[in-house]
Amino acid sequence: MTKKSQEQNTDIFNHLDLFLRKRGIDCADSAIFTFMEERKKCGSFDLSRHIKGLIYAQLTNQTKWANIEPKLYLVDKLFFDYDTSLIKQKNGEYFADGIFNLKCGNRLTKRQMANLHHNISILDHIEKTEGGIDKYYTTMPAHKLVKTISAYGGAYKLKYIGTALAWEYLGNVGIDRIKPDVHIRRMMGSNRLGYSRKPIATEDEVVSSAIEISSQTGLSLAMIDALLWSFCAEGRGNICVKTPNCNICPVSEYCNKNG
16 A cells, blocks of 8 residues: 555545535535434434444445435335334335335345345344444444455354445444445556555555545545545546546546556
């Protein structure tokens, strides 16, 4: 991993923020900041709130949050506002059918819902044996927690929750994190902003760099994530894509693309 100075990081992220705002994109409107604020107000989330965050994450599999968000109030009703005792009275097929009727389903929905009761039992076990889910989750950095709940052999592996959905889940319960997806890994790689010596930065390099950037700039990990992702993503900034639009990039002086 390579490092930049505090001045360089501050300049890069100020430029990204200004560029996106000029395009009418306010990264602070991302759902994770609503969830983080919710966490600040209530202090911690109970089992019901974690089930909600988990289901929201599963709904984003191979689709966009913008397609799901307008129907979340209907999703909440389908899952009895995450009353665990009521959810346990219905089988996975009931919830899968309901999700597809709302046109929120994906190719894994049936299998996700078939394992819903299993995943709830895992979360309930954490709640009862670790002094609460939130207490346990805050005993380790987010990237280690992701491996605990998503990696095969993880202490509390959740079924049909891979790395990407684990990051989504943590964001949905207001945990500050950066999700090292392909957009961000490419932008932080050696051919772009150079936070790594590899063309595609590793997930660990993204997390380590983001922690360093956060300490230097005061930005949350979630905001660093939102700025980088928005700058890349189609329908948002659409700049640092696979074939980048370098001619209008506001941080080209820090980029190795043409170096």
